[in-house]
Amino acid sequence: MKFRRIVTSLAALLILAGHGRAQSLPSADADIRPGVTSYSLISPTLMLQRIATDQKRICTFPVEAAKGKHWKPVVGVIGVTAGLVALDPIDTPLFQRASFQQTPVVHGINHVLSGTNTGLLIAAVPISFYLAGLARKDSYARQTALLAGEAVVNAEIVTIAIKDIDLRMRPSEVGPNGNFSNTWFRTENRSIGGFGGFPSGHTATAFSVATVYAERYRNHRWVPWVAYGLASTIGLSRLTAQAHFPSDLFFGAALGYSVSHFVVLR
Numbered sequence: 001m002k003f004r005r006i007v008t009s010l011a012a013l014l015i016l017a018g019h020g021r022a023q024s025l026p027s028a029d030a031d032i033r034p035g036v037t038s039y040s041l042i043s044p045t046l047m048l049q050r051i052a053t054d055q056k057r058i059c060t061f062p063v064e065a066a067k068g069k070h071w072k073p074v075v076g077v078i079g080v081t082a083g084l085v086a087l088d089p090i091d092t093p094l095f096q097r098a099s100f101q102q103t104p105v106v107h108g109i110n111h112v113l114s115g116t117n118t119g120l121l122i123a124a125v126p127i128s129f130y131l132a133g134l135a136r137k138d139s140y141a142r143q144t145a146l147l148a149g150e151a152v153v154n155a156e157i158v159t160i161a162i163k164d165i166d167l168r169m170r171p172s173e174v175g176p177n178g179n180f181s182n183t184w185f186r187t188e189n190r191s192i193g194g195f196g197g198f199p200s201g202h203t204a205t206a207f208s209v210a211t212v213y214a215e216r217y218r219n220h221r222w223v224p225w226v227a228y229g230l231a232s233t234i235g236l237s238r239l240t241a242q243a244h245f246p247s248d249l250f251f252g253a254a255l256g257y258s259v260s261h262f263v264v265l266r
Helices: 002-023 044-066 071-100 104-112 115-136 139-166 201-216 222-240 246-264
Strands: none
Touching: 044 139, 044 246, 071 246, 115 139, 115 201, 115 222, 139 201, 139 246, 201 222, 201 246, 222 246
């Protein structure tokens, strides 16, 4: 219960940041980001149209990367992910044994941040911002909520597609004495959120939302720390719950950040 209150309080801080940002806007209907004098407004309908355009950009990104664009971050993400995949057979048994000997704090985190609760927590932030924006006639909060929703949908589409291709087993499927080196194309899991475990969908969506709020409210220096801190906590909870390997979490975080930063907030 104590940890639940902490998580709720952190989410509330993000919402209060939106209220504080609204007070500094020159008008209720203006949508101005730090360093930008104007910003085109979007609506729920336009958001759906933007998602189609976003997916086109995402699908053609490998072609652009092959031509030399954004090659440094691409190589960095691929290199770190490959290194973590190589280490999965070594570090995952350690995390697995630790999960069997959970402290009350870790057990409480895993209980509060279950798959369902995590999804609700991620959704609560943009929904709360949007409703607060409607009540306060605050365009900036509404726009931020819609951009976060756009980021989540984009991240989920990509995540599900990758999961259904790699069909990676989860640590809980492998078991304590299983072969952690042979987890690809072997899962028997069937889920609407993607069949495989790579990347972590919860981590991807958490970081997609966190990046939108960290960027849009970066004039409040503490907002990025809270946003990314919450997203990291959600990701780590998937590790201790044996739902994902460390490589799943890292690539999910990189995916969520990239979709928000380079596509949605382009």
